[in-house]
Amino acid sequence: MQVSIDVIIPSFRLEEKYILPILRLPRPADAAVKFYLIVDNPSIQPSAAIRELVDHTHIFLLVNEQNMGAAETRNKGIDVTDADWILFLDDDIAVSDDLLVVYAQAAIREPAATGFIGLVQLPPPQSLFTKAIGISGSMDIFGIAEHKSSFAWGATANMMIRRSAIGDTRFSTAYPKSGGGEDVDFFLRVRERNGFENYRTLPQARVVHPWWNNEKVSFLRPFRYGKGNSWLGALNPQYTYYDFLNTPETVLLSLLAALLLFLAGSAWAWPVLIFTAGVLAIELVASAVQTVKRGATAHPVIIGYVTALRLVYETGVLWGKLSRMQPGKIGERFHDDGIVNKVFFYRSNTYRIVKWVLYPLLAWLILHHTSA
Structure with missing residues (x-):
């Protein structure tokens, strides 16, 4: 049995050290895989190395005419893809070589699952500030796959969802462009659409997400997430x-x-x-x-x-x-x-x-x- 997986990668930065390993991920024999790199920054020029990989057959490059934000960019990806499964990845993660293999095997093993939550690991913290972030619990959702067999939502940094489960559900544009709350909202609504079935966790599907801002002290991100999450109750x-x-x-x-x-x-x-x-x-x-x-x-x-x-x-x-x-x-x-x-x-x-x-x-x- 073969499954098809479309990988959606919204990107504002297009950093080669992250993008190239994602686009070069080994493709499993039992899965047809396509990559959709969607650039949400019209002023940036993709590097020659990235452009060389784009063949418009297995790897596609789309550039937004204006900054649309994470929600609309992911919606664009959903609309232009057609595979059985959609894998959402962030543009600043380090991927494991077997990532697609693990997801393909899960899709074949559980074809009726609403989706799978992969594991997002953070490097060991080196500063007091990032140690505090870990202790605060604010990033616990990244590691939810290690602690629960299923959950109501997951981080779009590493999560695969069945296309037929999505239907006409899309990321809400009510949330701030910079992010915060739209992922919770989207996955909860897809979950509702599928009889409130939780997403299965898949800790073997592992990526590593770097600390933000080189581990320097910054409170802008939690404030921004707070503003975004303030919409959750109003919309749900x-x-x-x-x-x-x-x-x-x-x-x-x-x-x-x-x-x-x-x-x-x-x-x-x-x-x-x-x-x-x-x-x-x-x-x-x-x-x-x-x-x-x-x-x-x-x-x-x-x-x-x-x-x-x-x-x-x-x-x-x-x-x-x-x-x-x-x-x-x-x-x-x-x-x-x-x-x-x-x-x-x-x-x-x-x-x-x-x-x-x-x-x-x-x-x-x-x-x-x-x-x-």
Whole structure:
């Protein structure tokens, strides 16, 4: 039995060190494979080495007339391809030589599967900042294939999906062009279309994704992802629920309350400001406990980075909601594991327990001091 696989690679950079090994991947004998390199940067010129590989039979090069963003570029790939299976790969990954073989064997073995989530590995972190990223859990989806037999969605860096399962579903263009949330949205909607069947994980289909920005400190990416992910609940309300306010939400409402109390001439303005400062201190304590538990380290800089990464991401989500004039979405959360459950206050963990033990204690101390 032979299967057909079309590999879609959206690219803005066209770096030879990543693109050439992907285009040169060994093709399995039991699969017809075509590559579609879609350039989302009309100002860039493909190198001679890349152009030499393009034969418009097995390897195709398409250049967008203008920057369309990741979602529309992948949609373009879906529309121009025709294979049984579509393999999404990022343009900055190091691929294993057997990648196509592993995917082809999985497709032959399970032809009715909705799709397969490959493994995306990150190199061992060399900086305190990237160690903090790993501990924070923000990139856990990359390694989901190592920890679960199936899941509701996967990273477009390395994931194969059955074309007939996709149907007319496409990546939503409501999300920011720079990315964030559109992959979760797409794979959840395809999953719904196929009876809510999870995607199978395939840890043998392995790629390595480099750390961003040469492991330098940068908080732009988590903020951007937060803004993008703020759309998830608005476009997929069936997965939303309400929970305790997170730290940025609590700080925002506390500052607004303090401002109103100041304008009213109330003596309670200062206690509310003290509570706000205490909320930030509690966030640091809770993050420290979680960092020690997850990362087996109490390095103060790593704890600071873990705290900042969460705050920046959650602020991005909050900013996205407020920028769309949706104050009612404050406190709304999203089941990115595909659970349709409207129950309030859904999850509990060490981080949350520490916060919600210390919050009442902080409030009691402020009230006690104020009344005294």
